[in-house]
Amino acid sequence: MPKTSARLLALLSLLQTRRDWSGAHLAARLDVSLRTVRRDVDRLRELGYPITAVKGPEGGYRLGAGAEPPPLLFDDDQAIALTVALQIAAGNADGGLAVPAAQALNTIRQVMPARLRNRVNALQVTAVERPAAQPAAPVGGDVLLALSTAARNREVLGFGYGTDPFDRPPRRVEPHHVVTWDRRWYLVAYDLDKQEWRTYRADRITLRTPNGPRFPPRQLPGGDVAAFVTGRFRGSTDPAGGWPCTGTVILDQDAATLAPYIGDGVLEEIGPGRCRLTLGSWSWTGLAAAIARFDTATTVISPPELTRAFARLARRCAGVTGPTT
Known part of the structure; x- marks a missing residue:
C-alpha cells in the first residue's frame, strides 16, 4: 500500500480523470479497502477539495467545482501526453492557438517537479502537416468558444461575413454545430434571412455582440451533421463521401486537438474533452485502424459493422509476433 500522502495524490488524480467514480473502482485502482477510500476522501475534503457523494447502487464520488479550483495533478504519462499536444498546437501557425499553447506549455513546465521537468524538456516534437492548396486562415480560440457557446445555448448570432464583413448586411443565423473539415473550422447554421441551412467558414466570421434571443431547436436536414457537411462539400448527400465503409464514433479528446x-x-465538438467523428475507409477493419490511431477512449455510435471490426482488429493485434530481443 502506498504511503498516505502519495495515495491522496493518486486518489485526487483519479477523481480528475472522469466525472464519477464508484468506491469499489477507486479501491481497486488504488489497491486499498473501501474503508481506506472513505477515509482518504474525508482527508481531501478537510484540505478543501469539493468531493461530493454520488447516489446509486454502488455509490461513488465526484470532484465538484469549488469557489477556488484545486491544483491540477498529472502523472508522468499524462504530463508527457499534455506536452506533446501543446507542442503540436504551438507549432501550428495556422491554428490560431499557437501563442496560447506555447504560453501554457511554459507555465506547466515551471510547476513540474525537477524529475519530470527534465524528462519533458527532452521531449521535442514537430508536427509536419501535409501541404494544402489553400492554407487555412487561423481562427482564434475566442471565436470558436463564442460560436460553440451560442450553439449550445441556442442563441441567435449576428456576424459579418467575408473579406469586408462590415460593408455587407450582417448575417442572422441560428447556430447548430461547429465542425472541422479538411483543417478548416465551419459553423453549420440556419440563415434566418435566406431561410436555408448554410455552412460558414469560421475564419471569415466577424462576431457582433450581444447575441440575439434564444430559439427552439430546428431539425437539421437528414438529422445528421456529418452527412449534411459531407454532402455539402462533396456535392452529394452520400454520408459515406464516396467510401464503401463509413462510421461515427465518440472520442474522449478535444476536437481542436x-x-x-x-x-x-x-x-464535431460535443463537450469538454469529447467530440464526434464521422470517417470513411476502404474496409471496416481499415476504418477501425484509422480511428484507433487517435489513441483515446472510443465509443461506436454506428454502424454495428464498425464495432465488430474493432473486435477483429483487437484479436489480430493480440496475435502479432516479432523479435523477442
Whole structure:
C-alpha cells in the first residue's frame, strides 16, 4: 500500500480523470479497502477539495467545482501526453492557438517537479502537416468558444461575413454545430434571412455582440451533421463521401486537438474533452485502424459493422509476433 500522502495524490488524480467514480473502482485502482477510500476522501475534503457523494447502487464520488479550483495533478504519462499536444498546437501557425499553447506549455513546465521537468524538456516534437492548396486562415480560440457557446445555448448570432464583413448586411443565423473539415473550422447554421441551412467558414466570421434571443431547436436536414457537411462539400448527400465503409464514433479528446489530423472526416465538438467523428475507409477493419490511431477512449455510435471490426482488429493485434530481443 502506498504511503498516505502519495495515495491522496493518486486518489485526487483519479477523481480528475472522469466525472464519477464508484468506491469499489477507486479501491481497486488504488489497491486499498473501501474503508481506506472513505477515509482518504474525508482527508481531501478537510484540505478543501469539493468531493461530493454520488447516489446509486454502488455509490461513488465526484470532484465538484469549488469557489477556488484545486491544483491540477498529472502523472508522468499524462504530463508527457499534455506536452506533446501543446507542442503540436504551438507549432501550428495556422491554428490560431499557437501563442496560447506555447504560453501554457511554459507555465506547466515551471510547476513540474525537477524529475519530470527534465524528462519533458527532452521531449521535442514537430508536427509536419501535409501541404494544402489553400492554407487555412487561423481562427482564434475566442471565436470558436463564442460560436460553440451560442450553439449550445441556442442563441441567435449576428456576424459579418467575408473579406469586408462590415460593408455587407450582417448575417442572422441560428447556430447548430461547429465542425472541422479538411483543417478548416465551419459553423453549420440556419440563415434566418435566406431561410436555408448554410455552412460558414469560421475564419471569415466577424462576431457582433450581444447575441440575439434564444430559439427552439430546428431539425437539421437528414438529422445528421456529418452527412449534411459531407454532402455539402462533396456535392452529394452520400454520408459515406464516396467510401464503401463509413462510421461515427465518440472520442474522449478535444476536437481542436484532433482537427489537424482528420483529413476529409467530419469532426464535431460535443463537450469538454469529447467530440464526434464521422470517417470513411476502404474496409471496416481499415476504418477501425484509422480511428484507433487517435489513441483515446472510443465509443461506436454506428454502424454495428464498425464495432465488430474493432473486435477483429483487437484479436489480430493480440496475435502479432516479432523479435523477442
